[in-house]
Amino acid sequence: MADANIRIPTDARDRLAEIAAAEGLSLRAYLAHLADTLLTPAERAERAERARMVLQQWNGYAPSAAEQAALDAELDRRLAEATAR
Numbered sequence: 841m842a843d844a845n846i847r848i849p850t851d852a853r854d855r856l857a858e859i860a861a862a863e864g865l866s867l868r869a870y871l872a873h874l875a876d877t878l879l880t881p882a883e884r885a886e887r888a889e890r891a892r893m894v895l896q897q898w899n900g901y902a903p904s905a906a907e908q909a910a911l912d913a914e915l916d917r918r919l920a921e922a923t924a925r
Contacts, residue, residue, distance in 0.1 A: 843868075 853867070860870030879887065896902045903911065 856870065857867045860867045863870065865873065
């Protein structure tokens with residue numbers, strides 16, 4: 841595997857190195873693990889769509905775009921309220 845150089849602020853590098861060391865990994869191994877375990881936006885969207893389809897097949901749940909927007913707004917409101925505490 842070829843290596844790549846990535847420029848990040850020194851503070852960020854040091855923080856990542858500290859986290860990696862606490863997990864018994866080198867910074868290189870930690871970043872490789874991180875890249876393998878995080879989803880890209882496209883992967884997240886694909887997973888959400890699959891979940892939506894499974895849920896619809898299971899119980900017929902299929903909110904309209906307006907209902908989904910209202911649900912998202914309510915979730916945002918509740919999250920804001922919870923983090924304000």
